[in-house]
Amino acid sequence: MRSSPRRLAAALALLVSGATAASADQITVFAAASLTNALAEIEQTFEAETGHDLSISLAGSSALARQIQAGAPADVFISANADWMDRLEADGLLEPGTRFDLLTNAIVLIAHSTDAPKAGIGPDLPALLGDGRLAMALVDSVPAGIYGKAALEHLGLWDAVAPQVAQTDNVRAALALVATGEAPYGIVYATDAAAEDDVSVVATFPADSHPPIVYPAAELTNRDTPAIAEFFAYLRGAEARAAFERQGFVVVAK
Template sequence: MIPSIRYSVIVLGVACAAPVHSDEITVFAAASMTNAMSELEMQFEAATGHDLVVSLAGSSALARQIQQGAPADIFISANPDWMDRLEQDGLVAADTRFDLSNNAIVLVAAGTDAAAVTVGPDMDLAGLLGDGRLAMALVESVPAGIYGKASLESLGLWDSVAPQVAQTDNVRAALAFVAVGEAPYGIVYATDAVAEDSVTVVGTFPPDTHPPIVYPAAAMAESDNPLNQSFLDFLRGAEARAAFERQGFVVVAD
């Protein structure tokens, strides 16, 4: 089951959150980090006595919110490209960006006893789908969807399944689509599959079929929150590393 976590509400293109005080820090994080951020929220608050407010969504949606002035202190993206865009816009605080973790993308099937498949050019994904849908995050903007499409194109499978792709706003929505049986298969992060007992990982996409999956983290230039550096240091610490690794991330931050 996916644990509960506090969300700030995103309405009409702007993230609605309480004003940031010195005892509160707001983190925008990719939806694929839901479980890990739930752990980190409890750990950070217990260790510091400060309040951690987390907004979770697709990295593209969060980046656009920041571009529109949303009050984020920290951004953790599932894709370097979206952090690059914010950096190019002057919205990333100098010398705060670092690569936090890596991930993998997997093919998941509905149910707990689906048969494994060999993910490669000979995989008959269209045949596996039949008349069903392939659940994926938005393939042109959400990192998990971008990586998934890149892999399918690299394997020569995209054209055969593209008409059956059901795109969702973020990777957790794609996972839920499979978990409830609305789609027989989906492409999600390995860490998402760990969080859902109602799906089976039936194959892993070779890492050389898509760009490296890197999660950068940084403070935002518009934020003057004194807790920013403390939280970024916390992300590099032993407790955070253990939380990320429990959810299947490969931590690369020192």
């Protein structure tokens, strides 16, 4: 019996949809919390263009790296500093040849106000704090906290302010403490400050007061798939670059 044109069209549609489903893939991305806003935008556009599903887990780079070391099923890691990526590479947990530097950033002193006066970062910082707390990500493990502590030590201020530091699990939690007024001041990335309307930047730490802020990205071992290659190509492309730059990042990936 001859098939009708309608039946042929329906069969073709099923074949096409089946092929699309077969070529679609899920990519699990572990990424630093400071990338929240940019990756939310990238997730939406990448999924729309490719049909792949991005599953993004955001936290402090240290917490994510430890989860990967413990066997968490991530495909991609984007860290807020090189040290945690170095540790995974030393453990043999990165797919060789896939690591690259994606972004840079800056750290800033923020205040709970939309119009806080600008101030230099110097000996008057303890007086600026008064009895208040200085919100920071964990200073010995989370990159934003590590950079902030290094800058304060470089400027000779750490010992004076350390008793007033309120440490949080990640930089977005430190940002939230200042945004809600629980801490009058905090140290976060410039991109975090730009994403929150209820804080203002009081000062920017000199770039030479802390190690370079670099965000490396890499595939994890045995996760080398065409979908991940597409995602990395997208991260290097014009649309992702624009999304990162809208949040204040400097894109260094070529």
